[in-house]
Amino acid sequence: MARIEVVTVAGRERLKQFIALPKELYRGDAGYVAPLDMERGEVLSRKKNPYFAHAEAELFLALRDGHPVGRISAQICRLEQEKRPGTGHFGWLDAIDDGAVYEALLAAAADWLRARGMHRMVGPFSFSSNEETGLLVGGFASRPMLMMPYHANYAAEHVERAGLAKVKDVIAYEVDESMYKPMGSSRMLQKWQADGTVRLRGLDMKNYARDLRVILDIFNDAWSDNWGMVPFTEAEISAAAKSMRPLIDPDLVVIAEVKGEAAGMLVCLPNLMEAIRDFDGSLLPFNLFKLLWRLKRKTLTSARIPLMGIRKTHHGSILGAALLPLMFERLKEPFLKRGLERVELSWILEDNMPMRRVIEGIGARPYKTYRLFEKALASGGG
Numbered sequence: 001m002a003r004i005e006v007v008t009v010a011g012r013e014r015l016k017q018f019i020a021l022p023k024e025l026y027r028g029d030a031g032y033v034a035p036l037d038m039e040r041g042e043v044l045s046r047k048k049n050p051y052f053a054h055a056e057a058e059l060f061l062a063l064r065d066g067h068p069v070g071r072i073s074a075q076i077c078r079l080e081q082e083k084r085p086g087t088g089h090f091g092w093l094d095a096i097d098d099g100a101v102y103e104a105l106l107a108a109a110a111d112w113l114r115a116r117g118m119h120r121m122v123g124p125f126s127f128s129s130n131e132e133t134g135l136l137v138g139g140f141a142s143r144p145m146l147m148m149p150y151h152a153n154y155a156a157e158h159v160e161r162a163g164l165a166k167v168k169d170v171i172a173y174e175v176d177e178s179m180y181k182p183m184g185s186s187r188m189l190q191k192w193q194a195d196g197t198v199r200l201r202g203l204d205m206k207n208y209a210r211d212l213r214v215i216l217d218i219f220n221d222a223w224s225d226n227w228g229m230v231p232f233t234e235a236e237i238s239a240a241a242k243s244m245r246p247l248i249d250p251d252l253v254v255i256a257e258v259k260g261e262a263a264g265m266l267v268c269l270p271n272l273m274e275a276i277r278d279f280d281g282s283l284l285p286f287n288l289f290k291l292l293w294r295l296k297r298k299t300l301t302s303a304r305i306p307l308m309g310i311r312k313t314h315h316g317s318i319l320g321a322a323l324l325p326l327m328f329e330r331l332k333e334p335f336l337k338r339g340l341e342r343v344e345l346s347w348i349l350e351d352n353m354p355m356r357r358v359i360e361g362i363g364a365r366p367y368k369t370y371r372l373f374e375k376a377l378a379s380g381g382g
Contacts, residue, residue: 002065004101006108009059015044017068018059022094023281024068026150031136033144033273034281043131050235051127054078056116059092060108062101070095070102074109075127076116079230088118088377091126093135094151095158102158106375114377122167122228122374124149129228130236133347134170134370135159142368144273145344146247146304148172149370156371164373168227171356172346175364177336183325183361196259198319200330203253212241214255215265215307222264222309227349228372246295247272251334252303254327256310263314264323267307268331268343270300303335304344324358 009018019040026032044059046052055077062070073092080087090109095101113121126132126149136151144150160166192198203211220231232240247269256264275294279287294300308327314320335343345364348355 004069004104005063006060006104007063009061014061015041015059018061018071018092019044020281021061021068021071022150025094025096025152027280029150029152030141031139031144032150033277034279035273036276036279036283037281038283040281043127049127050233050239051077051131053235054233055127057127058112060105060112062095062105064101069098070105072105072109073127074112074121075125076113076118077128077230079233080128083230084120086117086119088113088116088121089125089127090121090123091132093124093155093159095155097152097154097158099158099161102155103162106159106162106164110375110377119377120374121164121377122372124372128230130230130232133228134372137169137369137371139172139368142174143271143302143342144277145172145302145346146269146272147306148304148344148346148368159373164375166371167374168372169350170347170370170372171350171366172344172368172370173348173359173364174342174344174367175362176342179363179365180332181361181363182329182332183358192319198323198326199257199260200326201255201257202334203248203250203255205248205250208245208248209238209241211253211255212244213237214262215253215267216240218262218265218311219307219309221311224312226352244269249298249334249338252331252338254330256323256327258314258319258323262311263320264310264327265308266305266324266327266331268303268305268335270295270298270338270340271302271304271344274300274302298338301339301341302343303340304346306346308345321358325362328362 009015019037023034042048057073057075060072061068071094074090076088110121124135132149137156140153216232216237223229252268254266275291310320310323345359
């Protein structure tokens with residue numbers, strides 16, 4: 001068998017190979033839709049992705065007989081170092097069904113991190129916990145979802161055989177109209193609304209940038225103590241606002257205000273992967289027009305809630321416990337009116353039982369599981 005060579009991604013041609021590899025591996029799989037090549041290129045761009053203002057990374061390709069058979073990244077985030085010194089990340093992990101390829105890729109990432117003083121490797125993150133997180137280990141044939149990764153069913157076994165161990169699972173839930181169960185008291189909501197305690201509103205498109213900033217500020221606060229969390233920076237908030245705008249329906253965003261101050265939020269985005277299911281990653285020559293038409297006609301049937309949370313000042317209170325169910329109830333009517341049938345809520349830490357109880361309380365069921373792995377990086381190698 002030909003020797004495996006792991007090379008750094010340098011130059012346009014190698015980057016194209018890095019982006020294209022998953023399409024070669026997963027094309028035809030029920031759970032996979034190729035993301036847009038252009039969007040992947042922007043995420044990987046050190047000039048365009050604000051992640052690189054506080055991080056450094058290297059991309060690697062595994063070659064056999066000169067042909068790409070695997071890929072991986074290694075990255076160090078300075079915001080991560082402030083919370084968990086010495087922890088580096090790997091991500092963008094995809095490869096053929098060959099343990100030797102996984103071992104070579106993970107060794108290359110470990111060596112790169114070790115050389116920069118890291119003593120622990122955790123992942124996959126592409127590139128951070130605010131982006132694609134975890135290795136798919138359950139739900140392989142489930143519908144592809146916006147900003148959620150896909151991996152082959154052999155990947156986890158090869159990662160474990162390469163010496164990495166599970167550190168955490170994260171879960172994706174789904175719920176549809178037949179499963180949904182309202183929680184909380186409508187009388188209580190009416191009381192809170194009548195006395196001005198609680199106000200639920202949609203996104204104000206005239207003040208789009210302001211409201212997105214409010215939403216991501218709540219997110220940073222709500223999840224600040226959670227495992228693996230790093231905050232959105234100002235530059236990342238601006239970039240997220242720009243990238244999300246084509247998908248935003250202001251009626252599918254809920255902001256909860258308590259006594260006039262933003263206290264909770266929920267963002268539901270139509271599932272872009274439905275709209276690009278037949279594009280194979282390309283917008284050329286006519287797919288851009290198809291995409292705009294499909295989004296304009298609002299014919300998509302699935303959506304994802306990637307952002308939701310309650311400010312920490314309301315954690316543990318009766319009002320705080322009621323805000324998420326109330327926001328879900330507010331979302332129901334515009335969700336169904338748009339013709340959406342199913343929504344994914346993701347991702348949720350496996351041990352975040354308060355959030356899981358709320359989500360399961362509205363009838364949602366876990367349907368996909370993603371795993372994070374870790375490995376100690378001894379100074380001598382391996």
